[in-house]
Amino acid sequence: MGDESPDGELASASLVDLAVARLSREILGGGSDPGERLIEEQLTRRFGISRAPLREALRLLAQQGLVEHVPRRGVRVATLSxxxxxxxxxxxxxxxxxxxxxxxxxxxxxxxxxxxxxxxxxxxxxxxxxxxxxxxxxxxxxxxxxxxxxxxxxxxxxxxxxxxxxxxxxxxxxxxxxxxxxxxxxxxxxxxxxxxxxxxxxxxxxxxxxxxxxxxx
The missing domain is CATH 1.20.120.530 (GntR ligand-binding domain-like)
Incomplete structure (x- = not known):
């Protein structure tokens, strides 16, 4: 029984990991430039995931300095002066x-x-x-x-x-x-x-x- 309960959590975590890996590859690999807006609806469709794991992935990427949340404007690729x-x-x-x-x-x-x-x-x-x-x-x-x-x-x-x-x-x-x-x-x-x-x-x-x-x- 101990192995059954975490299955859903592991599946959810794997979706987060997938989104983090995909977005990291796109950003660091040249698919996105600093300041480019990331639209949740487009990303959920492209990655085939719901908003919950995507938002967790974006939160983790913000901690890594790759994206940033802008009030009332959503999420964009991080930018520095x-x-x-x-x-x-x-x-x-x-x-x-x-x-x-x-x-x-x-x-x-x-x-x-x-x-x-x-x-x-x-x-x-x-x-x-x-x-x-x-x-x-x-x-x-x-x-x-x-x-x-x-x-x-x-x-x-x-x-x-x-x-x-x-x-x-x-x-x-x-x-x-x-x-x-x-x-x-x-x-x-x-x-x-x-x-x-x-x-x-x-x-x-x-x-x-x-x-x-x-x-x-």
Missing amino acids: DRDVRELYEVRDVLERYAVHTAFSGARPDLSGVVTALEAMRAAAVRGDRLDVADAHRRFHCSVVALAGNGQLSATHGSVLLKIQLYMALNLRREADSHGGESGVHRHENVLAALKGGDPEQVIAALESHGAQTYIP
Whole structure:
């Protein structure tokens, strides 16, 4: 009996997960732009679900910074001001520079997490899967910061990435459209090469060069 009651809950949860996955893929994969309105009636028809799981999915996506609820206007893809985007990128860069200096202040750090994220990015770029590219890109930066071994630093850095993940994905999308899908991979390969070299100043220089691709409204 204990397994019967949760069935409906699991089915409902799976619909929420489905909606979250579909919307995340559309938003981060380039199907929607910042500020674009999301109409519930259209989404329920396209996904074949009721409003209850859709609204729960939208609530979760709002927590992730991908959508926002606008009073009397419904839900739209999240948007930030140009100043907010610039400032968040600046904070990200400061945290990553600190993480690099900390990581190389003692024994040589284990780069396996960074390597794995880059391999995932490269494979996703070959497939042309923009959502997976964006996810691997985020994991690459998180892995670099994780080298410092500071949980609070990683949590703070992660919260910043959460706010600008849509804009990072948009950067990668525009770069791929202009220069090909491998361009972003090559920039991150340069960062990994510098990490392997073990000179924190070279790593920071590579990150700064890598960061030159900034969001253009």
